[in-house]
Structures are given as C-alpha cells and as structure tokens.
Amino acid sequence: MAKGRERIERLDRGIRARTRDMYALMSYAEIIYLIGPRIIPPILLLVFPLIISDPYWLLVMSYAAFYGVASISWDILGGFTGLVSFGHALFIGFGGYSAAILNAWYGVPIYLSIPLGALIGAGLGTLVFAPCLRTKGAYFSLASLVAPLVMIGVIYASAEILGGEEGIYGMANPFNDVQWYYIFTITLLVSFLVIRKVVYGKFGLILQAIRDNEPAVKASGINVVKYKLITLFISGVFASFVGALQAHRLAFVGPTFFNLLHSVSIIAMSTLGGIATIVGPALGAYILVILTEYLRILQDVRMLLYAIILIILLIFRPEGLFRYLERIYNTFERKVVEE
Amino acid sequence: MYEALVIILIYGTVLGFTLALVAIGLSLIYGVARIINFAHGAFFAISAYSLYYFFVSIKLNLILSIFFSLVITALVGGALYRIALDRIRGMELNEMIVTLACAIATIEILREIFAPAPLGVPTFIPGQIYIGTYIVEMQRVLIVITSVISLILLWLFIKKTKYGIAMRAVAQDEDAAMLMGINPEFMSMLAMMVSAILAGFAGIIIAPTQTVALENAWYALLNGIAIVILGGLGSLWGSLVAAFIIGYAEVAVATFLSSHLKTVIALIAILVVLVIKPSGIFGKHRELEERV
Numbered sequence: 001m002a003k004g005r006e007r008i009e010r011l012d013r014g015i016r017a018r019t020r021d022m023y024a025l026m027s028y029a030e031i032i033y034l035i036g037p038r039i040i041p042p043i044l045l046l047v048f049p050l051i052i053s054d055p056y057w058l059l060v061m062s063y064a065a066f067y068g069v070a071s072i073s074w075d076i077l078g079g080f081t082g083l084v085s086f087g088h089a090l091f092i093g094f095g096g097y098s099a100a101i102l103n104a105w106y107g108v109p110i111y112l113s114i115p116l117g118a119l120i121g122a123g124l125g126t127l128v129f130a131p132c133l134r135t136k137g138a139y140f141s142l143a144s145l146v147a148p149l150v151m152i153g154v155i156y157a158s159a160e161i162l163g164g165e166e167g168i169y170g171m172a173n174p175f176n177d178v179q180w181y182y183i184f185t186i187t188l189l190v191s192f193l194v195i196r197k198v199v200y201g202k203f204g205l206i207l208q209a210i211r212d213n214e215p216a217v218k219a220s221g222i223n224v225v226k227y228k229l230i231t232l233f234i235s236g237v238f239a240s241f242v243g244a245l246q247a248h249r250l251a252f253v254g255p256t257f258f259n260l261l262h263s264v265s266i267i268a269m270s271t272l273g274g275i276a277t278i279v280g281p282a283l284g285a286y287i288l289v290i291l292t293e294y295l296r297i298l299q300d301v302r303m304l305l306y307a308i309i310l311i312i313l314l315i316f317r318p319e320g321l322f323r324y325l326e327r328i329y330n331t332f333e334r335k336v337v338e339e
Numbered sequence: 340m341y342e343a344l345v346i347i348l349i350y351g352t353v354l355g356f357t358l359a360l361v362a363i364g365l366s367l368i369y370g371v372a373r374i375i376n377f378a379h380g381a382f383f384a385i386s387a388y389s390l391y392y393f394f395v396s397i398k399l400n401l402i403l404s405i406f407f408s409l410v411i412t413a414l415v416g417g418a419l420y421r422i423a424l425d426r427i428r429g430m431e432l433n434e435m436i437v438t439l440a441c442a443i444a445t446i447e448i449l450r451e452i453f454a455p456a457p458l459g460v461p462t463f464i465p466g467q468i469y470i471g472t473y474i475v476e477m478q479r480v481l482i483v484i485t486s487v488i489s490l491i492l493l494w495l496f497i498k499k500t501k502y503g504i505a506m507r508a509v510a511q512d513e514d515a516a517m518l519m520g521i522n523p524e525f526m527s528m529l530a531m532m533v534s535a536i537l538a539g540f541a542g543i544i545i546a547p548t549q550t551v552a553l554e555n556a557w558y559a560l561l562n563g564i565a566i567v568i569l570g571g572l573g574s575l576w577g578s579l580v581a582a583f584i585i586g587y588a589e590v591a592v593a594t595f596l597s598s599h600l601k602t603v604i605a606l607i608a609i610l611v612v613l614v615i616k617p618s619g620i621f622g623k624h625r626e627l628e629e630r631v
Contacts (some may be wrong), residue, residue, distance in 0.1 A: 078432070082432065084432050084435060084436065086377075086435075086439060128606075128610070131610045131613040131614045132609075132610075132613055134613070134617060135613065135617045137431070137432070138375055138431065138435070138572075139568065139609075139613060139617070141375070141435050142375065142564045142568060142609070143568075143606070143609050143610070143613070145377065145439070145560075145561075145564065146561050146564055146565065146602075146605055146606050146609060147606055149557055149561055149602060150561075150602045150603050150605065150606040153599045153600060153601070153602040153603060154599070154600065154603060156599040157596070157597040157599035157600045260443075260557075264439075264440075264443060267436060267439075268440075271436070301447065301451070303443055303447045304443070304444055304447035304448065304451070306440075306443070307440040307441070307443040307444035307447065308440075308444060310436060310437065310439075310440035311423060311437055311440045311441060311444065314427065314433045314436055314437050314440075315423060315426050315427060315437065318430075318433060
C-alpha cells in the first residue's frame, strides 16, 4: 500500500520509479530533462552581471526581480487563498516608509532597517486588512483597492510628518549596481523557495481549501481567519521587504510607492505568468518589465497595456504562460525516458 | 462653529446626492448580476469627459450634450457587459480583475484622448440663491433637484415597469426568473446600462462645481465602494442612507481637517462596518452568509 503511494507520488513528480528506494536515471538526456529547467534559470540570473555589465540592464533586471518578489507574494494571497489584493502596493509602501523612517530618522543601520521595515510594514498592512478577513474574498478586494489610495491622501495631508509629496530622503545606499542586482535576485530566489515550501505543504493545502470551499474548511474545525491572517502577513513580509530594499536603493520614498500602477502591474504579471503557480508570476514579471523597457513607446502607456493584457488573458486564456510551458515540457518526457 | 455646521449641511447634502447616484448604480448591478463592478468610476469619468467634448469643445446645446453623454456612457456599460463580463460570469475573481482592468483601460484611453490636465465645464444655470445669509450656487441646487428626480425615476422604473420587475426577479432568483421567460443575461446588461447612466449622470451634474479630472473616477469608485459596504451590498436604500453619512462625514473632515484626508473616511467606514456589522447597516445577515 505504502509502496504504491510512493510510486504514485514519484510519477506525479514526473520521475519514474524503477526500484523501490531509488530513482533509476537511465540516461544523460533524462538527467538534463529533469534538472535542466530547475537549475538553468537561477544560474542564468546569477551569472547575468558577468555577461552583460551594462548598468542600465542591471537596473532593469533588478526592477524585474523587485516585481517578481511582489508578484510571488501576491500569488500566495490571490492564487492560493482566493484573497485577490488590488492594493498590494500598500505593503510596498508600508515597507518602504518603515525602512526609511527607521534609517533616515532613527539612524538604524541598513542591515537592520530593511528586515525591520519589512516586518513593520507587513504588520501594519495586516492590521489594516484584518477586519476584511472574516467575510469572503470580495470585501478584501474592495478594501484593498481603497487602502493605498487613502494612504496617498494621508501622506499628502501630513506633509510635516511624512514629507508629503516630497517624501523622505537620505537613506543609506552603500551598494553599487551589481550588488543591488544580486540583492534583488537573491531575494527573488529565496522568496521563491520559501513560498514554494509554504504553499506545497500542509499549510498550502489548507489555503487552497479555503479558496475552493471556505465553509467546508470551517466545518473541519480549522480557524479560517487565523490562516488568512498568517498568509496575509507572509505575503506582506515579502512585498514590504522589496519595498524597503527599493526605498534604500533610491534613497527616497514618496507617495508613488502606493501607486495603483504597482498594484496593477503585479496583478498583470501574475495573470500573464499564471495564477497559483508561484514560478509563473516571477516569469510574468521578467517578461513584462523587459518588454516595456525594450519597447520604449510602451513606457507611457504601460497602464493601458497591462489592463489590455489582463482583459484578454482572463477572458480567453486564464491559465497563464507557465502552465502552457509546463504542458510542452511534459511532452518531452516521452523522448528522454527509455522504455 | 455654527457657520461650519451650515456649510457641512449644505455641501454634505449636495455631495450626498451625487454619491447616492454613484453608489446606487454600484448596488444595483451587484444586486441583479452579483458583479462587483470596479469599472463604475470609469462611467463617472466617461460621461464627464463626453460632456466636456460635446458642451465645451463642439459647443452643442446643453440638453443634447447631456443626452449624448449619457447614451455613450450607457453604451460603454452595455459593451463592457456584452464583450467582457458575459464570458466570465460566475468566476468572481476574474470578474473583479477584468472590471478593474476595464476601468484602468478606459481611464488611460481618456488620458490619451484628452489633456491629462483637469478641464473645466461652465455651470448649467448661472446665479445663486441665499439660504439665510449663505450663498449657494444654482448649480448645487440643480444637483439636488435633478438627483431627486432621477432617484424617483429609478424607483418608478424598478417598481412599476415590466423591465424593472423582471430585473428584481433576476435579483431574487435567477433560475426561477429564467423559468418565467426572463433572459437574465439581458437583464444583467440592462442593469449595467442603468447603473452606468446613474454614475454618468452624477459625473455630469457635478462636473461644473469641480474640474473634470481622471482622479475623480477613482474618487467616485472609492466612495461608491465605501457606501455600498456601509449600506450593505445589494441594498439600494441602504446605499442611499450610507451616501449621506459618507457625504456629511467627508465635508466635515474637509472643513475641519484637510481636503486630502476626506478619502480616509471611506476606508474607516469600510473597516468599522466590517468589524461591527459585516452585512452593512441595512444588509440582511442571512443573505451575507449565503451570497457574499
């Protein structure tokens, strides 16, 4: 019985189990097939500065990683838990402002201000959204659209305290372009691994159950609100972390951190890559950021472009790019496995 | 202090009526089709910009300009339902994202067509009247009168006409309505068009008292969301009362604190209502459990 289940699990992973306890990899083709797509993209990302040292493209790629982390953190909420956040910029902004205030006003060193900023930002964001979690997802979406717009108003109103439109300046920025590239990219890889660990375990199973049938989860004696709160906090930590990184990188935070553009970009990237796939949103982030940088004309109409991508994809192809690529990838299994 | 109260009363009433038109549209489409329409603010902007085009740019007569603007808004609403929402009905998350994307697309297209700077529309009726010693522009009086008229017309439409009754039937039970020979798809589209007209009308009558700007679309949507949550999703009369609560509160905040802070009222209203009574002040609790 147990043996049979193990076998099924291995087959699920696309790996043939030939013997009871070990995988028999029959050929180099099979090894490449199995580990290639899992190893090559991270390696490419890590050696990118060695190949292309143009600071402009390093900047673009760090932006892509920034949006990648934000999109992955959106995915754990929107894709896995069914809490579609229309205001993920709230976390980016809270993280950025927390880190900026800690560093510029209280002189907290950068190695502390970024993680502390991430935690404080996620905590504040969770606090704002906590009342919406008792009801179903729609209320959360409504409130999450409103919250960042309100924060922009609050910042404009409190010009003496939070700097108003000018924002807060003068955070420490001790790194150069290549170092920032590695910081953002490694953040992306780490958050990918962490969030994948979270959502593909028992915890993630409960999240998906909440998304698919909340009353059933409640009936099983699981505290739905607690799980939603924890997920919101986890998601917020990653979004706030990149917000804090960005604040230090630019040595500036302003109301633009709460911009609707961020929230919409994140949703567009996740949808393009594939909702509820974790890798997909990061893929979508790289594609959209590079596309808009490559085609300069698109820069000014980015919002329109993202909106149109969203409409077309959600109506005609809601599965996303990653699932499509995955299907193509799976068809190669036949060719590499010798029967 | 006394002066401030009178100002709050006058301006709050005017704002309350405008917001009521916006929010009742949002509530109507939710009640009939169970769609949370994030594109609602876009209707507000489309009609205001169309009015600017017809009334200021090509100098058409006022009644015709308003009529054409409302027709355009209604057509956009109908098209949004027919082209986009019809295909993804029932998938709530996709509906929400698509309507938000439609709102952004509309607003960005408006930004490309018109100048991004705010535009001005002349008042419909010049002059002012005195309430005690306070001057009130005729435009604001007009807003109140026309809002009351359009709310009465809406009430008559929903209660008395065949289409209105059919719409309520769809809202109550879609399957049963279908068995009675009502086409729920058509009724949902009609509800979308009516709600677009309501939001569009609000956008038109408020346009002369402020500038025509794209930010107003988000402002209208934000307040609309706060009001429907406060009044209970899908409850028309709840929305009406909640619109005045939000209207007075915003004018009070703008008078005493800062006009930037008036949006805070919306968020506070949402959060407080969700903590105390998630179904809204007039929502039915059982319905919330089942449908929301």
